[in-house]
Structure formats: C-alpha cells, structure tokens
Amino acid sequence: MREVVRLEEVRKVYLMGEERVEALKGVSFSVGEGEFVAIMGASGSGKSTCMNTLGCLDTPTSGRYLLEGTEVGTLSHNELAEIRNRRLGFVFQGFNLLPRTTARENVELPLVYGRVPAAQRRERALQALARVGLSGREGHYSNQLSGGQQQRVAIARALVNEPAIILADEPTGNLDTRTTVEIMALFQELNRQGITIIMVTHEPDVAAFTTRHIVFRDGAIVSDLANPAPVRAVPKTEAA
Amino acid sequence: MTTLLQSLLIALRALRVNKMRALLTMLGIIIGIAAVIAMVAIGAGASKMISDQISSIGSNLLLVLPGSITSGGMRSGSGAIITLTYDDAKAIKAECPSVGQAAPTVRGSGPVVYGNQNWTTVINGVTPEMLLVREWPIESGRNLLQSDVDGAAKNCLIGQTVAENLFGSADPIGKIIRIRKIPFTVIGLLAHKGQTPQGQDQDDVIYVPISTAQRKLLGSQFPNSVGAIMIQAKSAEVLSKAEEEVTELLKQRHRVGPTREIDFTVRNLTEILAVSEQSSKVMSMLLGAVASISLVVGGIGIMNIMLVSVTERTREIGIRVAIGAKRRDIMLQFLTEAVLLTTLGGIVGILVGIAGAALVANLVGWPTLVSINTVAIAFAFSAGVGVFFGFYPARKAAALNPIDALRYE
Numbered sequence: 001m002r003e004v005v006r007l008e009e010v011r012k013v014y015l016m017g018e019e020r021v022e023a024l025k026g027v028s029f030s031v032g033e034g035e036f037v038a039i040m041g042a043s044g045s046g047k048s049t050c051m052n053t054l055g056c057l058d059t060p061t062s063g064r065y066l067l068e069g070t071e072v073g074t075l076s077h078n079e080l081a082e083i084r085n086r087r088l089g090f091v092f093q094g095f096n097l098l099p100r101t102t103a104r105e106n107v108e109l110p111l112v113y114g115r116v117p118a119a120q121r122r123e124r125a126l127q128a129l130a131r132v133g134l135s136g137r138e139g140h141y142s143n144q145l146s147g148g149q150q151q152r153v154a155i156a157r158a159l160v161n162e163p164a165i166i167l168a169d170e171p172t173g174n175l176d177t178r179t180t181v182e183i184m185a186l187f188q189e190l191n192r193q194g195i196t197i198i199m200v201t202h203e204p205d206v207a208a209f210t211t212r213h214i215v216f217r218d219g220a221i222v223s224d225l226a227n228p229a230p231v232r233a234v235p236k237t238e239a240a
Numbered sequence: 241m242t243t244l245l246q247s248l249l250i251a252l253r254a255l256r257v258n259k260m261r262a263l264l265t266m267l268g269i270i271i272g273i274a275a276v277i278a279m280v281a282i283g284a285g286a287s288k289m290i291s292d293q294i295s296s297i298g299s300n301l302l303l304v305l306p307g308s309i310t311s312g313g314m315r316s317g318s319g320a321i322i323t324l325t326y327d328d329a330k331a332i333k334a335e336c337p338s339v340g341q342a343a344p345t346v347r348g349s350g351p352v353v354y355g356n357q358n359w360t361t362v363i364n365g366v367t368p369e370m371l372l373v374r375e376w377p378i379e380s381g382r383n384l385l386q387s388d389v390d391g392a393a394k395n396c397l398i399g400q401t402v403a404e405n406l407f408g409s410a411d412p413i414g415k416i417i418r419i420r421k422i423p424f425t426v427i428g429l430l431a432h433k434g435q436t437p438q439g440q441d442q443d444d445v446i447y448v449p450i451s452t453a454q455r456k457l458l459g460s461q462f463p464n465s466v467g468a469i470m471i472q473a474k475s476a477e478v479l480s481k482a483e484e485e486v487t488e489l490l491k492q493r494h495r496v497g498p499t500r501e502i503d504f505t506v507r508n509l510t511e512i513l514a515v516s517e518q519s520s521k522v523m524s525m526l527l528g529a530v531a532s533i534s535l536v537v538g539g540i541g542i543m544n545i546m547l548v549s550v551t552e553r554t555r556e557i558g559i560r561v562a563i564g565a566k567r568r569d570i571m572l573q574f575l576t577e578a579v580l581l582t583t584l585g586g587i588v589g590i591l592v593g594i595a596g597a598a599l600v601a602n603l604v605g606w607p608t609l610v611s612i613n614t615v616a617i618a619f620a621f622s623a624g625v626g627v628f629f630g631f632y633p634a635r636k637a638a639a640l641n642p643i644d645a646l647r648y649e
Contacts, residue, residue, distance in 0.1 A: 057562060057642045078566050085564020092646065096559045100257055112246055113564040157563065 089158025268538025269585030277593025283524015365453025558645030578630025586622025
C-alpha cells in the first residue's frame, strides 16, 4: 500500500498570551492510499490541530509532515496554497459554500485558482457534480439546496481537482441522522473507488463507517486501531 | 488575465449583492470627482478668457508713457505734460535692436457723425505700424499707409462697435464720416477684438493718421508730441532687453541726468497681464484642491466599506484560501472591488461634473472649459483612490489566518 500521508513526531505549540499551549505533543502516524480514517477525540484533544496540519493550513512547530513523499512543513505560503489546491480536498462542517453562487460555480472555484481554462472548468465541475449525484442541479444557488445537497456540492468541490486525499472536518456535524447516512454512503462509495479520506469526528456512530480509528487525547494519540468490519451505510431513501 | 477577469466578475457580483451600499459608497467619489471637474472647468474657463484677452491686446508689448515732472515742488501726474515725440518713436525703432515695431499714438475723443447717426468714441492718431503691434487684422478695406501719415490724409479705420452704431449692417468702406465736424473717408474696418481684461471695449475706436490727428483733429500745443508709444519686442525672450534699450535710449534723448528727472515711464503690458493670468491659474488650482478634499473623504468612505466587507466575508476568504487561493488572489479580489467602485463612481462623477459645468455656464454665464486632460486625470485619479484606499483592506483580507477565518461566525 502506497503511503499518502506520513507524520513524524509532529509538535505544535501555540502561545496564548503568556501561556504556552502544546496542542500536539509529538504525533506520528501514516495513512496509506485508499484508507478511510476517522480521527476522534474530545474537544481540545488536538484532533483539529492535527487536521489543520494535514490540510496545510498550519505548519508544525517541529517534526516532519510528508504528503506523497513531499516535505510540507518548510514550504512557503504560495507553495502551500498550491498543495491545498491540487493535492487536497476540503469538506467542512458548515458546508462552507459561497453564498449567492451556483453549485457549478462553487465546484469550479478550486479550478479557478488552479488557472484552469473556463471550458475545461465547466466540464470537470459537471463531472464532479454527477459523481456526487447532483446532476441537474448545477444552476441551483447555495440557498436553494438542502443541507445534504450543500454538503454534496462541497464534496464535489473537494473532488474536482482529483486530490490525493479528502479531508473532512465533522462533515456530518450539521446534518440529521438520515442525511448523515447518505453522506457517509457517498464517502464509502468514493473510498471504494480508491480515494483516501481522513475525517475528523467525535461521534462513534459516524466513525463506525470508517476503516481505521485514531483517537486523540491531550495532544497525543491514545489508540490507533483498524476497523475490519465497518458498518455499511445504506440510505433509507434514494439520493435526495 | 484570466484571474483579473475572474476578480472583476467576483467584484461585480459582490457589488450587485449590496447595490444600495455600493451606490452610497460611490456617491462620495461621484461628488468628489464631479466637484473637481466642475471647479477646474470654471477655473480653466476663467484663465482661458484672460489669456484670450491678453492675446487680443497683442504679444510682447511695451508701452511708453510720458512721465511726471516736478515743478515748484508739485509733482504733476503722469501724462500731464507732453514729453514724448514722434521722433522718439522713430529713434526707438531705428536704434533699439530688440524692438520689432514702435507705434506712436495720440489719443482724443469726440463725436462722429454719419448721416443722421452719431456716436462719441475714442479717436487715436496712429501710424500704419499700430495694427502690426496690436496684431489686429483688417476685416475689410485696407490699413493706413505711410503716405496717409506723410500727407496727413483724412482717411480713417473704424472698429466694429463704431461701424455698428453708425452704419448698422451697411458696408462702411468708402463712406464719408465727420469726426469733430471734419470729413474723413472710411478706408478700413477692423476685425472684432473684444474686451480688455479691464473690461474696455477695444472695438469702440477710430484710427486716423497721427499727423492728421496732431494737426487737424486734436490741436496739440506741441505739434510733434505723441501721447504714448506702443512697442513690440522681436520676441518674448528679448522683451526685458527691449525694455532696457528703450529706457536707455530715451534717457539719452531726453538728457536725463542729475538735474533732470526721468520724464517717461516704460510699462511692460504683457507682464502685467501675465500676472492676472497667473492669479487666475492659482485660483483654479485652489478650487481644484478644495474639491479634491471631498475626493479624499470619498476615498475614506471606500476604505471604510471595504473594511466592513472584509469582515463580513471573513468566512468566504477562509474557504477561498483553504481551496487554494494565494494571498495575492485574495488581495487582487478586494483591490479590484475597490477600484471598480471608485472608477464607476469616477465615470459617473465625470459626467455629473461636465453637466454641472455646463449648467454653471448657462445659468451664471461664467465661461467653463472641460479639457480631455482634466477628464483623463480625474479618471486616473479615481482609479488611484481605489488602489490607495483599497490597499489596506485588501492586505488585511489577504493576511487573514485561514484557520481563524474558517471558524469565524
């Protein structure tokens, strides 16, 4: 199994006024291609910091982070922006679509920053929307879509650049149970197609759909176990 | 190019969302630019009027006037005694290398009669050079000739105002008019000249040969004396040199020395008028400066709204950064928005300013002048205001920490 992500003794120290807060106390793990990982832990356990580091939004104080073999910790702002653009796909808890913007335009956004020509952008955005089951809703504005649909648009946006990994931060946090199952089914489907997914969640029910559980407490990993028999997410109705 | 176009589209959308806010923000720039355009137009109109008047008098002019003399402790005023002569004028022309033309003149006034019309006007005795010095073309007929002067001919040139009052629309050339009861033939009609900066009508004038004026019309006590000598220097560069030469020559001719005061004055007409032109330019610059204060105030309004906009869209900025926007992408986006606001405001302001200047010209009757230059500068300035006042908010947006921005509620 090819290694996609590798963290070696990653530390992150924040200065909150006078106080030094050690958010990550030397975290090491690696994620192989095609894994579906749940990062779990209570709030303040360091899982969000770990996620921000994985997402190249934050750089470690010490330690190494290799993304597909590239050392990321020493890159400049612009280089990190390029990595986020080409190799990573983000899905956030609050959907985080641009308001007053159509589904297609939201999905096109990473391609805009990737300097992809307009015609090609359009085509790839439509493909990505089809992949998350939203064909026919390209022209809908964010506020005309349900929560589940908005999260699908966000997933399409994360997919559109064919990233190495999809990072999902509490992707079901704002969804009801039924929609949660729908979104998890979509993630499982994408994972089956070979996409690596790392997801932060504090809900064991949601983590049960993944193949590996990494649990954080006080800035360190307390357990890292494979989940050999993930629950299969079966949507109760057809895709909304 | 793609990114600039993208930023423009994003900016247009952002402005469309807050139409009212965008309009109110633009209003500051609109008023500022309109005020600058209108004020500069009024100032430029005034200075153009003055410079037109200056060139209507003639260029590079010196005027020699008889001076005052002291007699028994009383200083009589300038021109109280006749000290300049026709020979002085001839000598100036012949001996001063920087002088192009010298035109002596005597001046009087009196009634002029043609048929049943009469008009009282200024009568100037001149030589043919006068029209050269004044750069005054003849509309119809001919100029006076040296032979008219030599023979003290009873020929005359009349100005437009005189022609109108005596002849109406009829052709005056060849008609006999009576100046102070003496018959003169009108041989030429002078072109329209307009007012002096002091508001005198230059067209209300009759030119007769200087010899005729001296001997027959004005009856001077000193037959050879002249009232003034108008001198044109060969060029603007030698104007002050000409002034020195003329002064020196006249000092010699008038035997000015320890026992005799200078009995003439040399005035530099062009210089005097240039001063008034200068003051009107300063005036228009001041008007423009005052108006541009409102432009600065407008710019501060832009900055204010852009800062609000950055705060409002913190989350949006976070999303954009997370999916790969570079700092300069974010910066460009907000700068474009600010510049779009100010240039749109600038365009509207230019139109309003031109309309305002036209309104002033129509209602108050002041001359206004809107030049392409002013419009171009105003437009560039409005864009500049956008860049200047948009820079800080844009930099603030670009410097946002994406983690905080994403968490911003």
